[in-house]
Amino acid sequence: xxxMSVRLGFVLFLVHSALCEDQLLKPCHSQDxxxxxxxxxxxxxxxxxxxxxxxxxxxxxxxxxxxxxQVAPEKxxxxxxxxxxxLKNLRIDNFxxxxxxxxxxxxxxxxxxxxxxxxxxxxxxxxxSGKIAGLQTAHYTYELIKNDKGxxxxxxxxxxxxxxxxxKPELNVSEVVSKALFSGNDDSDDEIKKKLACETFQIACGRxxxxxxxxxxxxxxxAFF
Numbered sequence: 318x319x320x321m322s323v324r325l326g327f328v329l330f331l332v333h334s335a336l337c338e339d340q341l342l343k344p345c346h347s348q349d350x351x352x353x354x355x356x357x358x359x360x361x362x363x364x365x366x367x368x369x370x371x372x373x374x375x376x377x378x379x380x381x382x383x384x385x386x387q388v389a390p391e392k393x394x395x396x397x398x399x400x401x402x403x404l405k406n407l408r409i410d411n412f413x414x415x416x417x418x419x420x421x422x423x424x425x426x427x428x429x430x431x432x433x434x435x436x437x438x439x440x441x442x443x444x445x446s447g448k449i450a451g452l453q454t455a456h457y458t459y460e461l462i463k464n465d466k467g468x469x470x471x472x473x474x475x476x477x478x479x480x481x482x483x484x485k486p487e488l489n490v491s492e493v494v495s496k497a498l499f500s501g502n503d504d505s506d507d508e509i510k511k512k513l514a515c516e517t518f519q520i521a522c523g524r525x526x527x528x529x530x531x532x533x534x535x536x537x538x539x540a541f542f
Contacts, residue, residue, distance in 0.1 A: 318396045347416060347542045354412040357423070357529070357540070365405035371535065373528045377405035377519055381433075386516045388509045394498065396513070399433035401432060401521050410452055417501060419461075424454040425522055435490055437498050443491040451482040453522040461538060471533035471541070476526050480515035488513065508527070 344361075345352035367375030381399040388394055404427055411424040428450040436442035458474040488510050490498065499506045 344540060344542060347414070350412055350414065353414065353541075354409045356452055357412060358409045360529070360532065361404070361407060361409075361525065368463070372531050374524055376407075376521070376525055376528070378402045379404060379524065381520060383478050384516055384520060386513055388498075388512050392498070393439075394438045394509075394513060395439065395442070397434045397436075397442070399431060399517070401431050401517070403427070403429040404521060404525070407525065411454075418458070420456070420458045422454055422456050423526070424452055424519060425525065426452050427487050427517070427518070427522070429521065431517055435494055437494060440497065441491075441493045442495055445488065445490045445494070447489060447514070448487040449482070449518055450484055450486075451480060451514070453518055454479040454481070455522065455526050457526070459533075469538040471538060472537070473526075473530040476523060478519045478526075480518055481513060482511060486510045486514035528531070 343344045363376045364373050365377045379401040386397040407425050410426040413422045431479040432446040434442045435445040455478050457476040460472045462472045
């Protein structure tokens with residue numbers, strides 16, 4: 318038990334050294350939303366390149382192996398070898414925390430450049446590039462769990478992310494993919510672009526939330542409040 322305590326203490330020391338420089342996780346009053354928002358923003362700024370030893374993944378650049386999106390009943394788009402850049406400039410637009418329901422809404426204002434390979438119905442995979450700008454709002458609940466020492470930790474529940482694009486997404490594809498993907502109807506073509514953009518953004522922002530979830534497992538409640 319003593320050896321376990323020593324190891325845990327050493328791990329927390331390393332985490333503190335890696336993440337808490339310049340008061341990265343400054344404790345906030347539970348009602349001080351501005352403080353909570355700024356602490357979250359600071360963490361994202363400091364950890365954007367990732368901290369592998371603590372399972373904090375890079376968010377800029379971010380690599381996504383593949384995304385499959387059904388954009389029409391008989392039309393499936395596969396995006397592969399996706400590289401997302403620009404999320405290190407993500408900004409927390411709003412942060413609300415309801416202590417009575419133990420729920421959080423975190424709105425993230427972000428712009429990202431995306432590139433990779435695209436195919437329609439598994440045919441003619443070719444390079445693509447694009448640009449997305451929007452407000453992604455993550456909703457999640459949390460519990461407070463005590464360890465064997467009686468110390469409380471946050472446990473974050475399942476996350477849902479709402480996608481709200483600020484402008485039409487840019488999507489540059491080859492002629493062969495364009496013919497397979499688009500009909501020439503502006504409304505339906507724009508809807509396809511929105512589906513692809515939102516799916517990509519939701520996965521990317523989901524990884525941002527995953528990093529916050531990781532921090533919640535490493536630090537007790539009183540590191541935040």
